[in-house]
Amino acid sequence: MNPPALAHATPPRISDFEHDLLEGLSQPVRAISPKYFYDARGSALFDEICELPEYYPTRTELGILAAHAPEMAARIGADADLVEFGAGSLNKVGQLLAALQARNAMPRYVPIDISGEHLGAAVQSLRARLPGLDVTPVVADYTRAFTLPAQHAGRRRIGFFPGSTLGNFAPGEALAFLRQAARLLRGGSLLIGVDLVKDPALLHAAYNDAQGVTAAFNLNLLRRANSELGTDFDLDGYAHHALYHPGLRRIEMHLVSRRAQTVTVAGQRFDFDEGESLHTESSHKFTVHGLRALASQAGFRPGPVWTDPDRRFSVHWLDAPAAMLHH
Template identity: 60%
Template sequence: MKPGIEWRQPRASAETQQFAADLHAALSRAPKSISPKYFYDETGSRLFERICDLPEYYPTRTELALLRTHAADMASHFGPRAQLVEYGAGALLKVRLLLDALPRESVQFVPVDISGPHLLAACDGLAGDYAGLAIQPLVADFTRPHTLPQCPAGSRRIGFFPGSSIGNFTPAEADAFLRLAAAELRGGGLLIGIDLVKDHDVLHAAYNDADGVTAAFNLNLLERARRELGAEFPQDGFEHLAFYNPAYRRIEMHLRATRPLDLQLGGEIYGFHEGETLHTEHSHKYTIAGFQAMAARAGFQPGAVWTDPKQWFALLWLKASST
């Protein structure tokens, strides 16, 4: 910080304060890395919706095709009445295909997402299209302790976690989430999407689209830090980097410094050398058998599997023990 300049922390919500604390921690460690959950402010959420429509980004259209074809079969595993909990709910597009396969009066829908304004706007749209559907949105980080609405009498609690978002977790984080979900969904089950191991060129294209939307999505994380936290760094100081790391079976996304630079945050200065990165996301790719084994260790009983003809993506039904 320059001499004579007093830094004033803006009044901040608890979420903004947590973002600041986590970004300080990310910039202090070596190598630098931060959770991808901070992509999803209003701008980031809109950019991700655009990514889902890109020709290179196969996961969304493949998963949607599976849901359109098999939603009734998937819903048959839920039981006659359900509290349907969508983790990381976002725009609430995919869940509509499940809701269309369920009697409306038999479902209470609980979408959970960290981006409050985006979630509530999506819920307004859903309520307009699904008159009579009981919707109880929960603004929360579903990977942290949270309290779901009480499950209605006679209903089973069913989790829905589409989009292969589980791949954004480290193996330890994925195990922790599955254990949390197994306890939270006791007596019900989890319908979860996973991205499967495939040709590296297909993966590279999906995260390096020709229109640069994924790059803008990645770069928005630091732009969010500029807007919300007063972070200072050169406007063209970082570039998008995404590649497949075969050792970990994952795509990695980074923000790479284009030259030696300083990033100032809350009175602290964090230096980057040219080419140094802030690791913003990884997306693990699974085999069906490998993921089922991980789910079983966490307390689920693997069940039905739905996948596409190319074996690029899968939706798995995992039954949660009642004990």
């Protein structure tokens, strides 16, 4: 007789975070997806970043939404499912919900976020402010396959994707996300905010704030790995570094090793040389024309564009035709 199945025991399934960290550390240029910033502490730190004087994107986009929410609400109309990708603290959607409430056209609101704890607290606060709102939160990684709640008969899906989060994707990933969104929202539309190309000095300041909150946010990824995965990153051994590449039209964030050191992840050892980095985020900047062209390639029909007076940021209305075109 064979002994019990110990010899062929299935190894425990590792988390997506551990899998992606192991894979990222094994590459010639080490990198990890920025989605792993967002545990509860990371989400709270990002909320702090949004309040910083140097960080213009949040207040600029909020200003655009405040100025044009009635027009956007008219386009959303009644009987909509408002689906927010990467909902976070639900701050920006409030402008749209208030404008919809003024039109007596409250939608069913479907916020999607990877951090269930943060999303739960934000939804509880939103329900207290708008007790009549139908909220159906979804805890999911919207960059992977996930299921939306079934549409009610006659409802259109309107996507909301603020914050220039599209810029965190590599160009091919951004196109893939927009194609997925066009399929999910077929017969509806997407309202998306993207940061625009501008003076590199403004961009550099936005990602290197004087208070060091962005540095703490970046380093929190290593703290999270130590806490959740049992890694042994020395947080004092890495420094936040952010720079703008004009040719690539993107900000890059890195964690740079201050000295030669070794880290252990799931029993595997990885050596860092002094000055070697872990690339934690890219934030691509767009032109209005470039975003509209990318959206068209993904199967959307570009509509109105709203910007602030200084053209630092833009919010686009993109229609997803019921019969999608193949590109």
